[in-house]
Amino acid sequence: MTGEKTDTPGDLYSKFLLIWFGQFISVIGTGLTIFSLGIYVLLQTGTASSFVFILMCVFLPPFLLKPYGGIMADRYDRRVMMVVGDLGASLGLLFIFFMMLKGDIELWHIYLGIAASSVFSAFQEPAYKALVTDLLPEEQYAKASGLVQLAGSAQYLISPFLAGILLTLMNIEYIFLIDISTLIIASFIVIWVRKTIGGIPVQRVEHDFMAELREGIREFSKNKGVVNLVLTITAVLFFVGLLQSLFIPMLLNLTTAKTVGISQSVCATGMLIGSLFIGLFGSKNKQVKILAVSLFIAGIFFANLGLSTNIVFITLAGFTFFATLPFINTSIEVLIRKNIDNSKQGRVWSIISMVTYLGSIIAFAVTGFLADSVFNPLLEPGGPLAETAGVVVGVGEGRGIALMFIISGLMISLISLVLWRNKKIRILEDGEDEGSIINLIEASDFV
Structure with missing residues (x-):
């Protein structure tokens, strides 16, 4: 552990809810900016590529930098890192705001x-x-994950x-000023919580960033169950x-x-609704x-x-599909939290995020070609x-896109069967991977 939880579980959960609320309104502010800028750019240029490039600016920097963010989350007080992240994000928005005023x-x-x-x-x-x-004991991980996803859906x-x-x-x-205001509010909530419960001691080891990155990769890679799980989710x-x-392009044809x-x-x-259900009732074992x-x-x-x-x-199919996502995300998070040392979770989460982001980024890179040059021509008249x-x-x-959706859905169902048959993933249920057990045996030889 990175520090001791001196407050009662109820007090800590209440303070987590305060932090969660700040992040909730911050996410809404971010959504306002992305939506508004998307409309603005489309009206200015009339091209979808300009909008896609905004999405790349949103996704690519975190993809490249999250391992370093994870190292810093393990090296420094995580609440301080949240404040730095939120306040720093407002600087880019202020730049756009002032350029527009000019x-x-x-x-x-x-x-x-x-x-x-x-x-x-x-x-x-x-x-x-x-x-x-x-902040929270293990039995509250699922509820917390559900609430985090609830905020994300906003x-x-x-x-x-x-x-x-x-x-x-x-x-x-x-709109940018509203977003900046939500970031500032979220930061002040985190600062207040830190002041009321004090700092969480961090185990400081004199490593350089690359050494800590390699340590995070080793922590991630030694647990074969976690590796298998993450690679499966990347697919x-x-x-x-x-x-x-492709969802919007398909619907716009209809x-x-x-x-x-x-x-x-x-x-x-x-x-x-799925996130709210988990946030209120938690998630069972298995x-x-x-x-x-x-x-x-x-x-x-x-x-x-x-x-x-x-x-x-x-729309009904989309609703039911999205309703399943919180259960998927929560199960993944609980399994990983149970099997990764907390003192290294910051860097491991960042590596996991980077690996899983790769699946989406590859999809963004090939989507246009697959839709326009492969699948849509297959289902044109004649x-x-x-x-x-x-x-x-x-x-x-747009019916070629529909065919892509059918194939993609069947592939996800097939992946679920492969996941269920994977013994390394199934052993994560107990919070111990085969690699972890081997490590314990090896360590006992030196006692």
Whole structure:
């Protein structure tokens, strides 16, 4: 452990809820910025590529820097790292705000500001995740994970609606001020909690960053069950990345932009309800079984997204798919927390995030080519699959994307079966991996 929990479990959980609330409103603010900037850039350029580049500025810096953020989360007080991350993220937003006030904003200004904010999120997120282990006992991990996911879903459920209203009432630059305000509020809450319960001692070892990074990689790689679990989820996230990239283009071929927005929000409600359920009632034991079953069901719902052109059916499939995600995420987090030394969780979480991000980034990189050059031509009128797969999926604009969704969903269900059969993953249930047991045996030889 990095320090002693001197408060009662109830007191610590209450303080965790305060920190969670600050992060909740901060996530809403971030969602306001991303949604508003997406609309702004699309109106200015009329190209989807400019919007995709904003997403890359959001995702790429954390992907590259999270290992260093994780090292710092283990080296320093994790609450201090959260404050540095939140306040630092506001600097990039202030840059965009002032450039807009000057009236000579250019696209590269926006990309630079968003990238700068994302750099600081690479230091904030590992500290936030590891802080759960600092403050709470093991039996409250599942509830905490559910609440964290609940906050994350607000970016997709609350922010688009709220941003749409605010953009009719004020200029976009003031949206940035709202986001900055939420970051400051979140920081002050963390500072207050730190003051009331005191600092958490950190085990300081005189290593350089590369040495600590290698130590984190060793801690991650020695637990073969965790490695297998993370690689499996990385494969799943590749297919989820296809959904993130192609859901809107598919729907826009079927209905209006307004209806697409409503459909997205309803789908996000599924994640909200699933997270709320876990936050209120927790999650039972047998996390590997919950993970495998949830993945299998999620794959079926994913495949249903491509089976119909009826917007209500697609929205219902999306809702049920997103409702399964909190159960998947919670099971993964609990299994990892039980099997990784808390004093090294910051750097291990950052490595895990980097590995799993890779699945989404690869998906973003190949999605356009697969949709435009491979799958859509197959299901155009007269296309090679128009008279076979087209009978089920349909023929015309966007039906190649629908076929991609069906294949992706079936692949996720297949992955769930492979996961269930993996003995190294199943042994994580007991909080001990084969590698950990071997280490204990080896250590006993020197006693």
